[in-house]
Amino acid sequence: MIARRLFSSDRRIAVTIATLLAAAVIVPVLNLAVPAESAFHVPSYVVALAGKYLCYALLALALDLVWGYCGILSLGHGAFFALGGYAMGMYLMRQIGARGVYGNPDLPDFMVFLNWKELPWYWLGFDHFWFAALMVMAVPGLLAFVFGWFAFRSRVTGVYLSIITQAMTYALLLAFFRNDMGFGGNNGLTDFKDILGFSVQASETRSALFAASAVALALGVLVTWLVVGSKYGKLLMAVRDAESRTRFLGWRAENVKLFAFTLSAMMAGIAGAFYVPQVGIINPGEFDPANSIEVVIWTAVGGRGTIVGPIVGAIAVNAAKSWFTGALPELWLFALGGLFIASTLFLPRGIVGLWDRWQQMRATRAVPAEGKAAARTEPQPAE
Amino acid sequence: MSMSGTILYLDGVSVAFDGFRAINDLSLVLDRGEMRAIIGPNGAGKTTMMDIVTGKTRPDSGEVFFDGQIDLTRHDEAEIAMMGIGRKFQKPTVFENHTVEDNLLLSLKGQRSIFPALFYRSSAADRRRIDDILGVIRLGARRNEPAAGLSHGQKQWLEIGMLLAQDPKLLLVDEPVAGMTDAETFETARLLKDIAETHSVIVVEHDMHFVRELGVKVTCLHEGSVLSEGTLDFVSSDERVVEVYLGR
Amino acid sequence: MQFVRGLVLAIAVICASLPSLAHADEAGLRALLTRLATTTNFQETESVVRDLAATGEPAVERILSALADGNLYVRKSDQGVFTGKEDGQTLSLSDPLDGTAAGTAAKADIVKVKVNNALRRTIRDVMGGLTLGSADPTVRLSAASTMLKRPDKTALPALDAAIAGETDATVKAALAQARAAAVLVSDLGEAEKRAAIAVLANRGDSDALAQLTAFQAASTGALAETAARSVAQIETSMAAWQVAQNVWYGISLGSVLLLAAIGLAITFGVMGVINMAHGEMVMLGAYTTFVVQQAIRAFAPDLFDWSLAIALPAAFLVAGGVGLAIERGMIRFLYGRPLETLLATWGVSLILQQAVRTIFGPTNQEVGAPSWMAGAFQLGQLTITWSRLWIVLFCLAVFLLLVFIMKRTSWGLRMRAVTQNRRMAASMGIRTPWVDAFTFALGSGIAGIAGVALSQIDNVSPNFGQGYIIDSFMVVVFGGVGNLWGTFIGAMTLGVLNKFLEPYAGAVLGKILVLVLIILFIQKRPRGLFALKGRAVEA
Incomplete structure (x- = not known):
């Protein structure tokens, strides 16, 4: 029976990865090769929107790794996302070269505007894509490592941890609003021209970015699945459910958490890096604590502690948001607020949990005895 | 009193929480290979003593030595566990969402680093060890079921199994038979006596039949210090023990 | 220049104490006002301002503040000078001397008397002297603090007179401090200056500090040392505040x-x-x-x-x-x-x-x-x-x-x-x-x-x-x-x-x-x- 559950969970992962890879091929084809008048044509704005959703899904998956599997409710994952985005944005800024408004070949427009004479040291290296790509993972990873090292070692848990992660992203929000930080202040980084030599405006590039996001998400799913399925993954959930027990067994719970937190931050950074060229801007608003909390609700709605859940949740909630802000902008916050309440009160395991229960009920009706044995207890994540 | 030859050596240990002295000048010595039963009323400091030995609580004063020379007050829970002190909690604490087998897998003696755990492949030796323990704790048939589905007594046994998997030098066992049937209690006593053949054990228990079954030296704690120590007959005839604990 | 200002003050003080004298000179004021209507540059306007102040009339205060605020207008038709209040496309005019209403005028029919920042400063300075004699103690107080910030040795006689006539203790203290600042820039003897330093040290705020620092830089010997000590003292107390x-x-x-x-x-x-x-x-x-x-x-x-x-x-x-x-x-x-x-x-x-x-x-x-x-x-x-x-x-x-x-x-x-x-x-x-x-x-x-x-x-x-x-x-x-x-x-x-x-x-x-x-x-x-x-x- 366990084997069957494992198989079904594996099959679900396989289907998800296959779907993502198929989308990476089909959507660009429908956008580029199918003529605009055809019913199968996917307009470019839909490609960009879908690409954005996939980045959100990767961010939600990253959060799920720490929240769903390790019980760490991070209210600061938006910060890692934004840092990855800024790293990519810096590369894109350097690619503008002398094509900016001021035509300065050495400095981005905002620095010319602020009368800066030379590039700050922390901008060095961002001319190279490989360096930016490294920083996309390294900067959020390092921040998460340092932050987590302090926090987990002194056993800050539960709501305390949530609050200080929120304070972290709030502090970064304030910092990035400052002009003298050298990241464009209020306006952030924008007016990108091209990426790896291709224009960011071109349909071909947009399709390629969508495909890359889909592949990145597929990889994220695979990595998360491998990590969660390993002995370390079991340990991670053990820490979630009974942290002190793992300590008395000799495990260093802080290191267990630290690895997941850092890995998760790097995934969030990658999500941010794919997000920025597709939306064309990164500004301090991404650090807003409200954004980070919204990520939590995507994960909760989809079903935390599952791999498919956060992806379903991120896409569903954001699709709803797109529709609401177009059709009933007044009501969106009511809907979102209601979603927070309803999902915590009535859907503790999210859409995926609901689906599982429905499947189980069908199975119970078919084979009562087996269904009863398969009844799983609700996970009780430790606070 | 010489420390060498002792597995656990507590001398003059005190700890207070906001003025309440949970442990008050407690001294206790356990020889290598010895099994000791600890009894005492609620609030006598039994659990706090275990917290101190396992590094969860730091004593305000006093010495705590393990294996003759290791100062336990300088180490945290994980380090102490790795040195070879295992603990079973008063309330059975197992990983409810994991299968019985995975509970044991996570307890198996061995490396406790992240990356080996990430790339862990189960070995024949590990599988054999898990099979052995499952046999001892009689949960072989339920190895693939989540621990949450076990009965209270089975959880107690699983936790003892986890202790065995850890293979510590010293086991601290807090109320192992609470909520067990008489038959289970008897079985547990037998199991603990088996374990005591090769390990040092401290058992905290209220169940006097069980303590008698163990047939070992008994220490009675009261208000954070030792009230009486000796054979069960000696202790249970001690006036003060009768006064505070057993009742007339 | 300095002399003129001193004179202005002296006259102002006298005028304040002898209000009956003031009204005698209305014709002179009117003459000055017509000069204001014909000025062609800021220098000329400034000299009229100084002459106006020199009359020491209380009414001058109204004219000057209207000028500083840009509310003084010249009617094109007859070169008459009025204070004007904007009221849509027209202005309601009033007499600058006594404030009586003088009808309205279309914006096209009048010109504003132009002022620049330098002129505004001059107006503020001369008004500081004028207002020493004001009947309102808060106006006198602000005049004293203006004079503390811009000390003028020629103002000493006026200040002395004002101090002698002052009844409000707060204003009197402020005047004494203004006087002390003036003493420091005057040629008076060491004893006077030492006393002045003490007065300013007692005030102990940033204005006093500015005067003392300036004095310390300009002087030598024992006085400079005294000043330095007071500066240090003020700095300490200011840090505490x-x-x-x-x-x-x-x-x-x-x-x-x-x-x-x-x-x-x-x-x-x-x-x-x-x-x-x-x-x-x-x-x-x-x-x-x-x-x-x-x-x-x-x-x-x-x-x-x-x-x-x-x-x-x-x-x-x-x-x-x-x-x-x-x-x-x-x-x-x-x-x-x-x-x-x-x-x-x-x-x-x-x-x-x-x-x-x-x-x-x-x-x-x-x-x-x-x-x-x-x-x-x-x-x-x-x-x-x-x-x-x-x-x-x-x-x-x-x-x-x-x-x-x-x-x-x-x-x-x-x-x-x-x-x-x-x-x-x-x-x-x-x-x-x-x-x-x-x-x-x-x-x-x-x-x-x-x-x-x-x-x-x-x-x-x-x-x-x-x-x-x-x-x-x-x-x-x-x-x-x-x-x-x-x-x-x-x-x-x-x-x-x-x-x-x-x-x-x-x-x-x-x-x-x-x-x-x-x-x-x-x-x-x-x-x-x-x-x-x-x-x-x-x-």
Whole structure:
């Protein structure tokens, strides 16, 4: 029976990865090769929107790794996302070269505007894509490592941890609003021209970015699945459910958490890096604590502690948001607020949990005895 | 009193929480290979003593030595566990969402680093060890079921199994038979006596039949210090023990 | 030049003491005014200004201030000079000397007498002398302080005369200080100057410091040393006042933080849940104040000074009622799941924000201040606004009331029992669900009355609460739960720390530093400054 559950969970992962890879091929084809008048044509704005959703899904998956599997409710994952985005944005800024408004070949427009004479040291290296790509993972990873090292070692848990992660992203929000930080202040980084030599405006590039996001998400799913399925993954959930027990067994719970937190931050950074060229801007608003909390609700709605859940949740909630802000902008916050309440009160395991229960009920009706044995207890994540 | 030859050596240990002295000048010595039963009323400091030995609580004063020379007050829970002190909690604490087998897998003696755990492949030796323990704790048939589905007594046994998997030098066992049937209690006593053949054990228990079954030296704690120590007959005839604990 | 100014002052003083003389010279003034109409450049205007001042007429003050404000006009048709007040496309004119109305004129028919900054400065300087003789003591006081800032040795006789004639002690002291500044730039002897240094040292503010520093730089020998000593003395005392000011600002900010955080601390302490909608309770309090004031404006304008007193219980009931509804309708189902509670209350916060936005609109609402909260007073070198002082006092009152409730009432006893050991409290027969509901309503109600106070110092908008929520968390986390004094000390420490960091790091960086410090602090003391200890807490 366990084997069957494992198989079904594996099959679900396989289907998800296959779907993502198929989308990476089909959507660009429908956008580029199918003529605009055809019913199968996917307009470019839909490609960009879908690409954005996939980045959100990767961010939600990253959060799920720490929240769903390790019980760490991070209210600061938006910060890692934004840092990855800024790293990519810096590369894109350097690619503008002398094509900016001021035509300065050495400095981005905002620095010319602020009368800066030379590039700050922390901008060095961002001319190279490989360096930016490294920083996309390294900067959020390092921040998460340092932050987590302090926090987990002194056993800050539960709501305390949530609050200080929120304070972290709030502090970064304030910092990035400052002009003298050298990241464009209020306006952030924008007016990108091209990426790896291709224009960011071109349909071909947009399709390629969508495909890359889909592949990145597929990889994220695979990595998360491998990590969660390993002995370390079991340990991670053990820490979630009974942290002190793992300590008395000799495990260093802080290191267990630290690895997941850092890995998760790097995934969030990658999500941010794919997000920025597709939306064309990164500004301090991404650090807003409200954004980070919204990520939590995507994960909760989809079903935390599952791999498919956060992806379903991120896409569903954001699709709803797109529709609401177009059709009933007044009501969106009511809907979102209601979603927070309803999902915590009535859907503790999210859409995926609901689906599982429905499947189980069908199975119970078919084979009562087996269904009863398969009844799983609700996970009780430790606070 | 010489420390060498002792597995656990507590001398003059005190700890207070906001003025309440949970442990008050407690001294206790356990020889290598010895099994000791600890009894005492609620609030006598039994659990706090275990917290101190396992590094969860730091004593305000006093010495705590393990294996003759290791100062336990300088180490945290994980380090102490790795040195070879295992603990079973008063309330059975197992990983409810994991299968019985995975509970044991996570307890198996061995490396406790992240990356080996990430790339862990189960070995024949590990599988054999898990099979052995499952046999001892009689949960072989339920190895693939989540621990949450076990009965209270089975959880107690699983936790003892986890202790065995850890293979510590010293086991601290807090109320192992609470909520067990008489038959289970008897079985547990037998199991603990088996374990005591090769390990040092401290058992905290209220169940006097069980303590008698163990047939070992008994220490009675009261208000954070030792009230009486000796054979069960000696202790249970001690006036003060009768006064505070057993009742007339 | 200097002589002229001295003369002006002398005349001004004489005029002030002998008002009857003044009216004799109206014809002369009129002649000067017509000259003003024909000036072609600023130099000429300046010389007219000086001549006007030299007449020492009180009416000159009106002309000059109209000129400085750009309200002096020349009528093209007859070169008549008037003060004008803009009134749509036309101007209502009045006579610059006696202020009688002189009809209106179309804008095209008149020209403004042009002034530049240099001219304005001249006007200010000569008026400083003129106003020494004003009948209004506050005008005399400001004249004295102007003269302190720009000392002039030729003004000494005028100052001496003014001091002799002055009856108001404050003005007299200010005049003496102005005189001392003038002495320092004069050729008077060492003894006089030494005395002057002492007078200025006694004043001890930045103006005195500027004069003394200038004097120290210009002089040598023993006098320079005396001046240096006084400069050092003033600098020390000013540094002390600076510290006092930072502490006051810090206490003021700390009170705001405490008001915003204390309700949160109670709910967090007793129930172990974080109410993310707490900021919105503060917002509801602020909007209740707004509604109460609107009602008062509409039905009983006389009661406006009482509006805050009326709003307090109303805000407590509104916010407390909403809090009770949240607890009964939602939080009690999430007991034991603090993280889910956090998310659900965040949902509530979004809904409340949007509801208020839908009802009242997204813009800031005007919440008025009753008269007793307006203005400020001076304490040494500190300027203390009444509104801040009232908020500090109000905050202390609320705090002490809560301490009383917690320590002296049976509800407080039950709340403390639940804080320390929920299960034990329950088995002792305390109805923990009731305690939870009451606590949540109380915490929300306190947030509501905090909103009444904070509406006085912040813009009331739907996002009102969001500005306070993170700071409130920081206070609670820093102070530790289950202890009101911890919250108090936490709030005050953070407030003062913020204000001390601000001068060095700027407001934003200071705030970032405080956040980072708290994040580091919580590593050392994961449960805050004043944490409960023991097994029950860890379990």
